[in-house]
Each structure stands twice: as structure tokens, then as C-alpha cells.
Amino acid sequence: MGVMEDGTLAxxxxxxxxxxxxGGRDTTSCEIRDLLDRLADKxxxxxxxxxxxxxxxxxxxxxxxxxxxxxxxxxxxxxLERDGLVTRTVHPVVPPRVDYTLTDLGRSLLVAIEGLVWWxxxxxxxxxxxxSGYDARRESSA
Amino acid sequence: MGVMEDGTLAxxxxxxxxxxxxGGRDTTSCEIRDLLDRLADKxxxxxxxxxxxxxxxxxxxxxxxxxxxxxxxxxxxxxLERDGLVTRTVHPVVPPRVDYTLTDLGRSLLVAIEGLVWWxxxxxxxxxxxxSGYDARRESSA
DNA sequence: CGGCATCCTAAGGGATACTG
DNA sequence: CAGTATCCCTTAGGATGCCG
Numbered sequence: 193m194g195v196m197e198d199g200t201l202a203x204x205x206x207x208x209x210x211x212x213x214x215g216g217r218d219t220t221s222c223e224i225r226d227l228l229d230r231l232a233d234k235x236x237x238x239x240x241x242x243x244x245x246x247x248x249x250x251x252x253x254x255x256x257x258x259x260x261x262x263x264x265x266x267x268x269x270x271x272l273e274r275d276g277l278v279t280r281t282v283h284p285v286v287p288p289r290v291d292y293t294l295t296d297l298g299r300s301l302l303v304a305i306e307g308l309v310w311w312x313x314x315x316x317x318x319x320x321x322x323x324s325g326y327d328a329r330r331e332s333s334a
Numbered sequence: 335m336g337v338m339e340d341g342t343l344a345x346x347x348x349x350x351x352x353x354x355x356x357g358g359r360d361t362t363s364c365e366i367r368d369l370l371d372r373l374a375d376k377x378x379x380x381x382x383x384x385x386x387x388x389x390x391x392x393x394x395x396x397x398x399x400x401x402x403x404x405x406x407x408x409x410x411x412x413x414l415e416r417d418g419l420v421t422r423t424v425h426p427v428v429p430p431r432v433d434y435t436l437t438d439l440g441r442s443l444l445v446a447i448e449g450l451v452w453w454x455x456x457x458x459x460x461x462x463x464x465x466s467g468y469d470a471r472r473e474s475s476a
Numbered sequence: 477c478g479g480c481a482t483c484c485t486a487a488g489g490g491a492t493a494c495t496g
Numbered sequence: 497c498a499g500t501a502t503c504c505c506t507t508a509g510g511a512t513g514c515c516g
Contacts, residue, residue, distance in 0.1 A: 220451065221399070224379050227454045230461075232374035234509075237366050250478055257363070261510050266479060276464025287477040288516080297460055304453040309362065311446040312369045318439055319372075322418025376489080392498055403490050408499065429497040430496085 230275060235260055235268045237305060240294065243278060244302045247293045277301060372417060377402055377410045379447060382436065385420060386444045389435045419443060 231237055235257070242248060242256055254265055269292060272278040277298035283289040294302065373379050377399070384390060384398055396407055411434060414420040419440035425431040436444065 220383060221380055223451055223454045223458070224383055226458070227450055228374070228376065228379060232370070232376075232379075234370065234374075237370060237374075238363055241362060241366055254478095262479075263481095263511085264509060267509085274465055274468040275461050276468075282478090286516090288479085290478060297457060297464070300457070301453055304449045307446045307449040308369055309365055311443055312365045315439060315442065316365070316368070319417050322439070323416055326416040326418075396498095404499075405491090405501095406489060409489090424498095428496090430499085432498060 231305075233268070233271075235264055236272060239265075239268055239272065240277065240298060240302055240305065241309070243292060243294045243298065247291050249292070250290050253292065272298070375410070375413075377406055378414060381407075381410050381414065382419065382440060382444055382447065383451070385434060385436045385440065389433050391434070392432050395434065414440070 231240075238257060238260075239253065242253060248256070250265070250269075253269075254260065254262060257265070260268075269278065269280065273280050276295055279293045279295055281291040281293070283291070373382070380399060380402075381395065384395060390398070392407070392411075395411075396402065396404060399407070402410075411420065411422065415422050418437055421435045421437055423433040423435070425433070
């Protein structure tokens with residue numbers, strides 16, 4: 193979100209001046225919205241996680257994710273670059289070589305993300321169980 | 335994303351048996367995908383965060399988010415319920431009263447999420463700066 | 477190699493109306 | 497009150513082709 197199809201970048205489409213009722217809770221909502229708008233797309237976290245390993249060039253990332261389309265990889269990287277999470281370095285050689293690295297900011301985010309990854313890993317089974325339980329209950333009342 | 339329009343629930347549409355090259359990294363990718371598929375939609379995190387405060391009934395949640403449509407709130411709650419993150423309690427009274435609460439699993443997730451919220455809060459300014467910097471650079475080369 | 481630009485579809489999600 | 501059902505539009509994002 194933020195990167196437009198035409199290549200321009202939306203600065204602030206959904207009014208940043210929201211929060212008509214300034215209460216602690218509303219502020220948090222706003223922060224979460226920001227967060228989601230930044231990372232809740234299909235690929236950002238994946239790319240960040242990969243770059244956590246170190247510098248990668250475009251094609252490497254593309255190979256390592258490979259379900260991603262070239263277009264979306266580009267878009268995602270631009271997005272992350274804009275937010276100051278990754279650095280894009282173009283080497284003036286032929287054939288061109290472009291490296292992507294996490295910035296300090298990006299690395300700090302990675303730490304927070306790892307928490308969630310850890311959680312997922314730890315509770316994967318519980319979730320699977322909850323799901324099949326739910327589905328079973330639904331099916332029986334069909 | 336899991337919840338279909340017709341009310342049924344997709345059990346496993348994007349093949350869960352992926353990971354053709356079993357390496358530590360691919361597994362992580364898979365976990366992140368799971369994670370994203372679960373809460374990277376527009377509202378889940380927001381609802382979880384709200385329920386972190388305690389039990390809420392449907393209308394309360396609707397009022398507190400209020401940009402959300404009734405439809406999406408329902409869908410989101412069903413989704414979270416299915417994953418075992420929230421409990422839905424129907425009180426047999428008229429007018430009906432339905433309470434939503436975080437399960438233990440949900441609360442444990444909340445902790446992980448808070449880490450991200452904290453990160454967002456802490457780095458909000460840096461991101462804003464990075465953005466305007468990026469946009470400015472773009473504009474100057476127009 | 478590392479991209480844009482274009483086209484096009486499928487999914488997400490809002491608005492509205494109806495119901496127990 | 498707490499939903500469901502329907503309609504419809506907007507967006508994400510895949511496929512493909514061209515370019516420095």
C-alpha cells in the first residue's frame with residue numbers, strides 16, 4: 193500500500209489526521225493501521241526475513257521466494273526502501289547488479305518480527321487443532 | 335483468506351504440502367506465510383488488540399472500530415474464532431447478546447503483537463522521515 | 477540482469493436490505 | 497442486537513512483453 197500502479201507514491205491517502213477522539217486506544221489503533229499498511233501485504237515480511245540473512249541481489253531474492261512475481265518483488269522492495277527499511281545499491285556494471293540490504297531500522301524491525309515467527313512456530317499445532325475442531329463442529333450441524 | 339463468501343471455510347487452498355526444497359529457510363518462509371494468512375488482513379490485529387482489553391460484545395467492537403463494516407467484523411471474528419484465538423459466547427436472551435474474548439492462545443499472540451506495536455511507536459518518526467526523503471528525491475528527478 | 481508498462485482476473489471488502 | 501445474504505466496485509497482484 194502506498195506504491196501506486198503508475199509509479200508515483202501516495203504520500204498520505206487515508207487521512208493521517210484521523211483520530212477524532214484522542215484517547216490512548218485510538219492512538220494504538222492508528223499505530224496498528226500504520227503497521228499493517230506497511231507489513232501486512234503478501235510479501236514484505238518474507239523479504240525482510242530473507243534480507244535478515246544478509247545482502248541479496250534482486251535475482252537471488254526472486255529465486256529464494258519464487259512464488260513471487262517479478263513485479264511484486266520490485267514493488268515490495270521499493271516500498272521497503274521508501275520506508276527506510278532496506279537499502280538499494282546499484283552497481284554500474286554490465287550486466288547490472290543491484291544489492292539489497294536491511295538498514296539498521298530494518299534490522300530492528302526484524303527482531304520484532306522474529307517474535308511473531310517464534311509464536312507461529314510454537315503454536316502451529318494448537319491452531320491446526322482449533323481449525324479442524326471448528327470445521328468439524330460446523331460440518332456436523334450441516 | 336480462509337473465510338469464503340458463501341459462509342463455508344476453506345480448509346487448505348494454497349497447498350500446505352509446499353516446501354519442495356526442505357531447508358531451514360523454506361520452513362521459515364512457510365511459517366511466515368501462515369502468519370500472514372492469519373492476521374495480515376485489514377482488521378484482525380485491530381480486533382485482537384481491542385479484545386486485549388477484555389471481553390467485548392459485538393456492538394462494542396463495532397463502535398470502537400467504526401470504520402469497519404458489520405460484514406467484515408463478523409468475518410474477522412469468525413476467522414479468529416476458527417483459529418482458536420477468540421471465544422464466542424452467545425447468551426440466550428432477547429435482545430441477543432454475544433461476547434467475544436481472547437483465548438489463552440489469543441492472549442499469547444497479543445504479547446508478540448505488542449512487540450511490533452512498540453516498534454512502530456518507537457520508529458514512527460524515522461519512517462516518516464525516510465518516506466519524505468525518498469519522495470523528495472523522486473520528485474527532484476522528475 | 478533488473479527492471480518498468482500494460483493488461484486482466486480474482487479476491488477483498490463496502491453498502492444495503494433482510495431476519496431471528 | 498447480532499448477525500446473514502446480495503450486489504457491486506476497487507484493489508492486489510499474476511502474466512507477459514519491452515528496454516537500458
